[in-house]
Amino acid sequence: MNVNVTGAFVYFTIPIFGGIPITQTTVSSCVVTLGLVIACILLGRNLKKRPSGVQVLVEKGVSMIYNLTSSAMGAHNIHWAPFMGTLFLSSICGSLIGMTGFLRSVTADLSCTLVWALMITALIWYNNIKNNGFVSWLKGFTEPIVVMTPMNIISEIAQPISMAFRHFGNVAGGGVITSIIYTAFALLSSMVLNLIASVGWLMGVVLIGAAVVIWLVNKKNQIRVKLLSALCGMLGLFGLLQAFGLLSGVPVLALGIPAILSIYFDVFSGFVQALVFTLLSMVYIAGACPPPAEQAK
Numbered sequence: 001m002n003v004n005v006t007g008a009f010v011y012f013t014i015p016i017f018g019g020i021p022i023t024q025t026t027v028s029s030c031v032v033t034l035g036l037v038i039a040c041i042l043l044g045r046n047l048k049k050r051p052s053g054v055q056v057l058v059e060k061g062v063s064m065i066y067n068l069t070s071s072a073m074g075a076h077n078i079h080w081a082p083f084m085g086t087l088f089l090s091s092i093c094g095s096l097i098g099m100t101g102f103l104r105s106v107t108a109d110l111s112c113t114l115v116w117a118l119m120i121t122a123l124i125w126y127n128n129i130k131n132n133g134f135v136s137w138l139k140g141f142t143e144p145i146v147v148m149t150p151m152n153i154i155s156e157i158a159q160p161i162s163m164a165f166r167h168f169g170n171v172a173g174g175g176v177i178t179s180i181i182y183t184a185f186a187l188l189s190s191m192v193l194n195l196i197a198s199v200g201w202l203m204g205v206v207l208i209g210a211a212v213v214i215w216l217v218n219k220k221n222q223i224r225v226k227l228l229s230a231l232c233g234m235l236g237l238f239g240l241l242q243a244f245g246l247l248s249g250v251p252v253l254a255l256g257i258p259a260i261l262s263i264y265f266d267v268f269s270g271f272v273q274a275l276v277f278t279l280l281s282m283v284y285i286a287g288a289c290p291p292p293a294e295q296a297k
Contacts, residue, residue, distance in 0.1 A: 024104035025112055032093045032106060036086075072279060073286035080285065087116070088278040095171050095270030105266075107273070108172040110164060117160035120281045127288040163280055167273050174265030181261060196239030204243055207236025 011027065014020040043058050051059060065088070069081040094106030106112050128137045141152045196203050211233030218225040 023109075025106055025109040028094065028097050028103045028106045029112065031103060032090060032097055036089055036093065069282060072282040073289070074291060076291050077286055077289050080282070080289075084278055084282055087281060088274050091116075091167070091274035091277055092270055095274065096266060098171075098175065099266050105171055105175065105270075107167055107270070108175055110168045110172075113168040113277075114160070114164040116167075116277070117164040120163070120284060121156075121160045124284050124288045127285065131289060159284070163277060167277050170269055170273050171265075174261075174269050178261045178265055192235065193239055193242040196235060197242040201240055201243045204236045204238075204240030207232050207239060209236075211236060 010021045010023050012022050014022065043054070047055060062085070065085040066078060066081045069084050070078050073080055091107060094112070095108075096105075097103050098105030098108060125137070128140070141149050141156075143152070196207070211229045211231075214225060214229040214232065218229065
């Protein structure tokens with residue numbers, strides 16, 4: 001994941017309206033939006049009555065979004081499904097784009113998740129006023145009793161803030177943790193391999209020989225003994241290459257660590273946060289869009 005703890009890098013500034021900065025997040029957002037538009041055009045054309053494998057997957061995904069919207073918001077709010085699907089895909093793709101290594105995760109920027117949360121809040125207020133009337137919307141701040149008005153106002157303000165910080169914090173925090181662990185393993189790699197190489201090429205040969213002996217004497221095929229043998233062989237080989245100057249500056253012990261961590265912090269956590277943000281949006285908007293029978297009352 002490409003996360004800079006100092007914030008998104010500013011590529012350039014458009015000299016209008018006091019200066020509009022074009023940041024990493026702006027570029028990533030445009031790439032995600034363009035990618036989703038192209039994907040929708042390609043996947044939505046040439047549809048057949050007897051669908052192919054790709055069309056079956058697309059139809060299954062669309063059905064899942066519609067079913068989820070119907071379950072969370074009610075059948076009368078099924079028209080929100082395209083919006084919720086777009087919100088979910090923008091979130092998950094915005095998180096996964098950081099795995100490219102040169103683009104920043106959109107959701108790792110608080111300005112992005114905060115704008116999404118404020119947009120949801122504006123939709124909630126608009127639909128509350130539209131379906132219940134402006135006076136009823138204002139009365140909602142005084143329920144159940146008038147003295148609760150300050151708490152209700154704080155709750156309205158805290159809702160978008162909590163949504164924004166939850167999504168942003170999990171994605172950005174995961175990226176920072178990955179970067180810290182990668183740096184620690186890189187320093188450990190440099191220290192260990194330089195220590196082995198300082199003795200000369202003989203230490204590398206000894207470690208490789210020890211790995212072979214440990215492997216051969218492991219008659220019971222114990223996993224821990226195999227791991228010990230693999231560790232000795234790896235250190236011996238890398239130490240030997242370091243002694244000959246072939247691995248200068250390469251953090252070999254850190255190779256693969258960020259990729260493994262990305263399975264959780266980028267893929268799993270990104271999916272969970274996108275789903276949570278979308279579900280919360282569904283629940284909040286559904287509360288402002290009750291069934292027609294309740295609106296009549």
